[in-house]
């Protein structure tokens with residue numbers, strides 16, 4: 229298994245974050261995983277104690293107390309704390325952008341990407357490739373032409389649905405320049421698998437040069 233995993237690269241992995249939002253979600257995943265492992269160990273440890281170490285030796289009163297603390301109070305506190313922390317991250321995932329706005333429209337079946345440089349009368353349009361500056365929180369205005377799609381660049385942040393007739397907004401702050409892969413994350417038709425795109429993260433000066 230480690231040999232197979234060693235072949236993985238981080239181009240399309242939520243476990244190899246390259247941006248502020250993805251890093252936060254990565255930490256959320258690790259903490260949730262840690263909480264799940266603690267619960268799993270505690271539950272199986274309790275099974276081991278009552279079936280192998282001390283079978284049949286627990287009084288009813290003692291057992292009631294174990295059920296109350298181990299089965300009600302402990303999981304409620306642990307899962308409640310994880311839920312509260314998970315919810316507290318949501319506003320940060322919707323933080324306002326630094327001013328750069330990119331409009332992404334899901335077509336059948338490709339991605340239309342529009343940039344509006346300052347003073348421009350018409351947008352700069354690209355297909356299936358999104359270029360963003362590192363260190364800048366960009367606002368992505370997401371639209372869909374006919375079907376519901378979902379915008380997702382795992383290395384940069386969470387998913388956001390793209391719904392015909394309703395604009396959704398996702399802000400991303402990439403940090404590490406490089407090439408990352410995005411993929412439509414909502415089944416949208418026979419060519420759903422083809423709905424992939426490259427995300428090129430550039431240094432801000434290089435991004436300005438490219439856009440110019």
Ligand SMILES: [Cu+2]
Nearest residue numbers: 377412416423
């Ligand atoms: Cu799609």
